[in-house]
Every structure is written in C-alpha cells, then in structure tokens.
Amino acid sequence: MGFLAKMFDKNKKSGQDESVDTKAVDITDEAQEETAEAEKTVDTAAKVAEAEEDTTTKQSFWKRLRGGLSKTKNALLGSVDEMLKAFVKVDEDMLEELEEILISADVGMAATEAIIEELRDRIKDGRLKEKEQVMDALREILTEMIGESQPLTLDTKPSVILVIGVNGAGKTTSIGKISKRLKLQGKSVVVAAADTFRAAAIDQLGVWCERADVDMIKQSEGSDPAAVVFDAIAAVKKKGADVLIIDTAGRLQNKKNLMNELAKIDRVIDRELPGASRETLLVLDATTGQNAVSQAKEFSNAANITGITLNKLDGTAKGGIVISIKKELGIPVKFVGVGEKIDDMQEFDAADFVSALFE
Numbered sequence: 001m002g003f004l005a006k007m008f009d010k011n012k013k014s015g016q017d018e019s020v021d022t023k024a025v026d027i028t029d030e031a032q033e034e035t036a037e038a039e040k041t042v043d044t045a046a047k048v049a050e051a052e053e054d055t056t057t058k059q060s061f062w063k064r065l066r067g068g069l070s071k072t073k074n075a076l077l078g079s080v081d082e083m084l085k086a087f088v089k090v091d092e093d094m095l096e097e098l099e100e101i102l103i104s105a106d107v108g109m110a111a112t113e114a115i116i117e118e119l120r121d122r123i124k125d126g127r128l129k130e131k132e133q134v135m136d137a138l139r140e141i142l143t144e145m146i147g148e149s150q151p152l153t154l155d156t157k158p159s160v161i162l163v164i165g166v167n168g169a170g171k172t173t174s175i176g177k178i179s180k181r182l183k184l185q186g187k188s189v190v191v192a193a194a195d196t197f198r199a200a201a202i203d204q205l206g207v208w209c210e211r212a213d214v215d216m217i218k219q220s221e222g223s224d225p226a227a228v229v230f231d232a233i234a235a236v237k238k239k240g241a242d243v244l245i246i247d248t249a250g251r252l253q254n255k256k257n258l259m260n261e262l263a264k265i266d267r268v269i270d271r272e273l274p275g276a277s278r279e280t281l282l283v284l285d286a287t288t289g290q291n292a293v294s295q296a297k298e299f300s301n302a303a304n305i306t307g308i309t310l311n312k313l314d315g316t317a318k319g320g321i322v323i324s325i326k327k328e329l330g331i332p333v334k335f336v337g338v339g340e341k342i343d344d345m346q347e348f349d350a351a352d353f354v355s356a357l358f359e
C-alpha cells in the first residue's frame with residue numbers, strides 16, 4: 001500500500017461517521033490507484049533511464065568501434081572500392097586483385113582462399129554478375145564466415161575465467177574491463193594475481209581491481225601461480241563469489257614452462273572447483289596482425305582456449321585478423337578492446353563488427 005493510501009486507511013479506522021467513511025473508501029481506492037500509478041511511473045522512469053544508459057554506452061561503444069575500425073575499413077573495403085573502379089566486369093583478373101587486397105589486409109591465407117572460392121562459385125552459377133554486386137557478396141560471405149557471437153559461459157557459481165596471452169597483449173587491462181562489466185551485471189568477482197613474475201604486474205592488476213571495485217588475491221613476487229589460484233579459490237568459496245578471474249604471466253618464449261604452469265593451475269581448479277563453468281580467454285594484440293594468429297596457434301597447443309579477447313582494435317589497420325582467427329582456429333572472438341580505459345571493451349558482436357566495416 002502506498003503512503004497516501006495508508007493515510008486514508010488510518011483516517012478510516014479512527015471512527016468517522018459512515019458517510020465520511022464511504023467517501024474515504026472511495027478516495028482510498030483512488031489514492032491507491034494514483035499511488036500505484038505514481039510508483040509505476042517512477043519504476044518505468046528508472047527502467048527507461050537504465051535502458052537509455054545502456055543504449056548510450058552501447059552507442060558510444062559502437063562509435064568507438066567504428067572509429068577504431070576506420071583504418072581496417074580503409075585497408076580492406078577502401079581498397080576493394082578503388083580496385084572495383086578499375087574493372088569493368090567480374091572475372092578472374094578481378095578476383096586475383098581482390099585476393100591480394102584481402103591478404104594485405106590481414107584476412108589471412110585460408111580465409112582469403114575461401115572467400116575467393118565462394119565468389120568464383122557465385123560467378124559461375126550466375127549469382128554474381130555485375131561489379132556493383134561485389135561489395136554485397138563480400139559482406140554476405142564475411143558475415144557468414146564470422147558467424148554468430150558467442151557470449152561467455154558462466155553457468156555455475158562460481159565460474160572461472162583463466163586469462164592467458166603474451167606480455168603486453170592486454171591481459172591485465174582486459175581483466176579490469178571484464179571485472180567491471182561483470183560487476184555491473186550484479187556479479188561478485190574475485191581476481192587472482194597469478195602473474196607473479198614481476199611485482200609491478202601485481203600492482204598494476206591491483207589498480208585495475210580498485211577501479212572495477214573487485215577483490216584481488218595476491219602473494220609476493222615470484223611465488224607459485226598455482227598457490228595464488230588455490231588461495232583465490234578459498235576466498236571465492238568463503239565469499240560465495242560468482243566469478244573467479246585469473247591473471248597469468250605470458251612467457252611464450254619458454255613454452256615448456258608456460259605449459260607446465262597452465263597445467264598446474266588447471267589441476268588446482270579441477271580439484272578445488274570440480275564441475276565449475278570454465279572459460280580460458282586468450283588475449284591478443286590486434287596490432288601484431290598475423291603474428292597474433294600464430295600466437296593463438298601456439299597457445300591452443302598449451303591450453304583449451306574457449307574464446308579470444310582481441311585488444312587494440314583502435315588505431316590498427318589489421319582488424320581483418322578477426323576473420324583469420326575464426327577461419328584458421330575456429331575459436332570465437334568474445335571481446336574486443338578499443339582503448340585503454342575501463343569502458344573501452346565490449347562483447348564481440350559479429351553483426352556490429354561487419355556493419356562497422358561496411359557502413
């Protein structure tokens with residue numbers, strides 16, 4: 001019952017004569033309705049504000065994504081546009097030219113070949129006749145190739161996200177960004193500082209955890225990463241936290257060590273949190289182009305990667321590697337980073353990505 005309705009209710013009970021009472025009942029009903037209406041309005045307003053805020057952050061991210069992908073767009077579709085001007089009809093010569101453009105735009109050999117093959121088929125069966133149709137065909141093929149977006153699977157409480165990748169790829173930054181997103185979704189997060197290689201790395205993670213307002217479990221520099229994970233799991237259990245995110249050191253140059261270290265962490269998680277939902281996110285730096293794709297291949301030998309976080313898409317012309325990654329590794333890109341700030345990351349949306357390139 002709303003405030004006004006309660007007031008009338010009180011009056012009603014304090015012994016007025018019947019006529020007043022009846023009136024009061026009428027007013028009470030009306031007041032109740034009004035109050036309910038007012039409550040509904042406030043509720044709706046809050047929801048609208050929330051939705052607006054969500055749309056605003058999505059829109060501003062969309063702008064940043066478009067801005068970030070502008071160089072990729074130029075390298076890829078700008079060049080295709082230029083090339084099309086020089087051709088009268090769609091033929092093998094044109095396909096050859098297109099092949100070169102795709103490869104130099106970091107789409108990668110395997111994906112490029114598949115794209116050209118599909119275009120060739122379309123020319124053969126008459127679906128692609130005019131050069132004006134090339135862009136649309138390309139858009140269709142890329143959309144199909146990138147496929148559906150795949151969000152994080154965090155089905156159990158707690159769930160675990162293990163974050164791996166070479167130094168400088170943006171692991172720590174991504175953990176800050178992802179923590180904040182999860183926190184906003186109402187999840188409680190514990191972060192394990194299992195990159196114990198440098199004290200500075202632990203401090204840096206600490207700063208991000210403060211920004212995201214989540215707890216961090218750490219030990220001193222040089223300690224055993226698996227022991228940090230063990231402590232963090234204990235903290236997660238004690239708190240009843242929803243998600244454990246684990247930062248790791250990425251010393252790919254010492255592959256054997258890295259594999260051992262990741263395997264050891266995996267064993268601790270399996271033992272302490274059997275049946276927990278697990279994500280292993282590989283963090284890649286988009287500015288390194290095909291090199292990032294090779295790294296992904298190396299890491300997939302050492303870990304069961306469930307998703308990729310592709311960072312630094314701002315200011316690189318090498319965004320084409322999204323296609324390359326999908327085609328060559330079949331691992332879904334789950335997040336993209338377009339800047340150094342905490343809100344400069346979003347779940348990868350395949351449709352948005354293609355639109356940002358073509359529109």
Ligand SMILES: Nc1nc2c(ncn2[C@@H]2O[C@H](COP(=O)(O)OP(=O)(O)O)[C@@H](O)[C@H]2O)c(=O)[nH]1
Pocket residue numbers: 165166167168169170171172173174283311312313314337338339340344
């Ligand atoms: N421009 C840009 N810089 C980024 C992005 N993500 C991370 N960085 C920067 O990349 C550098 C390395 O990031 P860090 O998280 O320390 O990488 P780590 O060694 O893998 O943990 C830092 O200077 C970050 O600010 C991004 O999406 N865009």
Ligand SMILES: [Mg+2]
Pocket residue numbers: 171172173195201
């Ligand atoms: Mg780091």
